[in-house]
Amino acid sequence: MHLSADVTGSILGTVRDSSGLIVVGATVTATETTTNFARRVISGSSGEYRLLALPAGPYKVTVTAAGFEQFVTKDIDVKVNDELRIDVTLKVGAVKEAVTVEANTVQVQTESTQLGEVIDSKQMLSMPLNGRSYIDLLSLQAGVAPTTSESIQQDRPVSGMLSSGNIAVNGQRETANAFLVNGGDVSEGRNQGAGLIPNLDSIQEFRLITNGFDAEYGKYSGSVMNAITKGGTNQIHGDVFEFLRNDDFDARNFFDPTKAELRQNQFGYAVGGPFWKNKLFWFSDYQGTRQTAGASTGLVPVPSVSERSGNFDPSTFVDGNGNPTGVNGSYWASVLSQRLGYAVQNGEMYSFPGCATTAQCVFPGGVIPQRAYDKVAVNILPYIPVPNQSNGFYADASEKNTVDDNKFGERVDFVNQMTGNWYFYYHLDNSEVDQALPPPSVTGASVPGFPANTPTRAQEFVMSNTKTFGASQVNEFRASFFRTATRTDEPAGSFAQLSALGFTTGLGTLGIIPSGPAGFPQTVPPIYFNSFNIGVPTLTTFQPDNTYAIADGFSKVMGPHSMKFGGEFRYIQINERNTCAPNGDFTFNGSETGIDFADFLIGAPTGYNQCSQQ
Structure with a gap:
């Protein structure tokens, strides 16, 4: 159990007269200037006052006391987790007279040990962020470093294309951070990055707490990223936007035959306003992202046309030590004898310079007759491209990766003295990523023809109530639910029945028994060569995660001190269903003939891998 994560700020200070004596019983009022929400307290026996649980926003503070002029301080910007000290000096005079002070200096926090920077909406919107994500600003703070740890799968982007913010803070692991939106935990369950990133125009501010956490932030040893969304005000306000990126001024990659396409x-x-002035407010936002980005293979060494026909240099039929390779075992001798129509002996050399007859080696002149080809190799050969560049390379920059993302946010705030102040927030993000060339981290092929699809849906709902009891007690209650459901790298092409490719399949055979879930398609399996690979990605993961949380925190001012206690119950449900090589995968590295592609043609893999469903 730990205290609930705070999403508000506070103002405190001491009220004195011009001679330095404390003023007891002064009325201190903080008014949020865009909604006219107000909270009042009375200065205590030591002149101290504390205004707790103030929603983030611009405030003015008014202080009145009998026999003194009214004191007003404007333009106080309360940020999330702030504890601002504003000491007040009252002058003797009539209450109807007022002294107004502009809060145009930096307000220093001296009441909290928490370290971290606050970045507000104006700062975020003034920065040219590619993808419009505030998560990209986290690494600007002291003690923060982006991570490239291979222990984290970097295939869980948010909204289809945004970084999930797996950062290392003060040397802690990249999985030791919390990501909160309006106090609700939106951390993705597997890698503990952000699972939801709202529209940048809907964010009022965020704070990354890096040190000295208060007790309310349990569970995390790295950092806490606390983002607050905007709410409605008494005036309708908002914006409509369109951002475009394209390839008009891009250069061609040196190794690509053409310039890759880019359209983003x-x-x-993002707009908000009042349903009922000073009482009921609304805020709504939407962001759509459409991206088409060229996918480049780079230069990929692939078998030449002559090699596809079985013509190899006889001197390349050698092992790692440069010695000629021979038939490895009686099984291969028998298989090759049947295919070739002449006797092949165990240990017989495959080929070598000067070999001219089948009496000297298996493949005279380094030529593998097509009758020696394995039938699976014949059926899969069309999936391997021929060279289209000099020196036996293949290059293609015409493929396209696409992102289609839609995110919606709705917030309602209700100011009520009887029941307390309420807000309700809902966010929905649907994204779909189509990759023509999936990355190597998910066993993506190095040549086109084996696309993958990743659909994701993320949702958050937060309900919060803040209720004052007298001038010195505040209770904050919050309930939240977060769900993210992702199916990563589903096969999207090269569907083929294994039996149609020539594989033996089915129970009771020595062939492949597909291990994917019901309905999982059969495809061209991954095949790994020394310099390239083909096949449909096999690391498909279905991950629906749910996080339920109920939190309550009670604060009380006791003279010059304030106490806060409370707790949070959080139920985190991480479900993960993995497919791993459900149709098998094969590796060819030349362990039989000394040439990986020659091994493929005769059907002699170095290794075979298949996982059971997890």
């Missing part, structure tokens, strides 16, 4: 559009709105 991000459009939407």
Whole structure:
């Protein structure tokens, strides 16, 4: 159990007269200037006052006391987790007279040990962020370093294309951070990055706490990223936007035959206003992202046309030590004898310079007759491209990766003295990523023809109530639910029945028994060569995660001190269903003939891998 994560700020200070004596019983009022929400307290016996649980926003503070002029301080910007000290000096005079002070200096926090920077909406929107994600700003703070640890799968982007923010803070692991939106935990369950990133225009501010956490932030040893979304005000306000990136001024990659395409559009709105002035407010936002980005293979060494026909240099039929390779075992001798129509002996050399007859070696002149080809190799050979560049290389920059993302956010705030202040927040993010060339981390092929699809849906709901009891007690209650459901790298092409490719399949055979879940397609399996690989990605993961949380925190001012206690119950449900090589995968590295592609043609893999469903 730990205290609930705070999403508000506070103002405190001491009220004195011009001679330095404390003023007891002064009325201190903080008013949020965009909604006219107000909270009042009375200065205590030591002149101290504390305004607790103030929603983030611009405030003015008014202090009145009998026999003194009214004191007003404007333009106080309360940020999330702030504890601002504003000491007040009252002058003797009539209450109807007022002294107004502009809060135009930096307000220093001296009441909290927490370290971390706050970045507000104005700062975020003024920065040219590619993808419009505030998560990209985390690494600007002291003690923060982006991580490239291979222990983290870097295939869980948010909204289809945004970084999930797996950062290392003060030397801690990249999985030791919390990501909160309006106090609700939106951490993705597997890698503990952000599972949801709202529209940038809907974020009022965020704070990354890196040191000295208060007790309310349990569970995390790295950092806490606390983002607050905007709410409605008494005036309708908002914006409509469209951002475009394209390849007009891009250069061609040196190794690509053509310039890769890029079209990225991000459009939407963020607008809020009142249902009922000073009482009920609304805020709505939407952002759509459409991206088409060229996918380049780079230069990939592939078998030449002559090698596809079985013509190899006889001097390349050698092992790692440069010695000629021979038939490895009586099984291969028998298989090759049947295919070739002449006797092949165990240990007989495959080929070598000067070999001209089948009496000297298996493949005279380094030529593998097509009758020696394995039938599976014959059926899979069309999936391997022929060279289209000099020196036996293949290059293609015409393939396209696409991102289609839609995110919606709705917030309602209700100011009520009887029941307390309420807000309700809901966010929905649907994204779909189509990859023509999936990355190597998910066993993606190095040549086109084996696409994958990753659909994701993320949702968050937060309900919060803040209720004051008298001038010195505040209770904050919050319930939240977060769900993210992802199916990573589903096969999207090269579907083929294994039996149609020539494989033996089915129970009771020595062939492949597909291990995927019911309905999982059969495809061209991954095949790994020394310099390239083909086949449909096999690391498909279905991951629906749910996080339920109920939290309550009670604060009380006791003279010059304030106490806060409470707790949170959080139920985190991580479900993961993996497929790993459900149709098998094969590796050819030349362990039989000394040439990986020659091994493929005769059907002699170095290794075979298949996983059971997890």
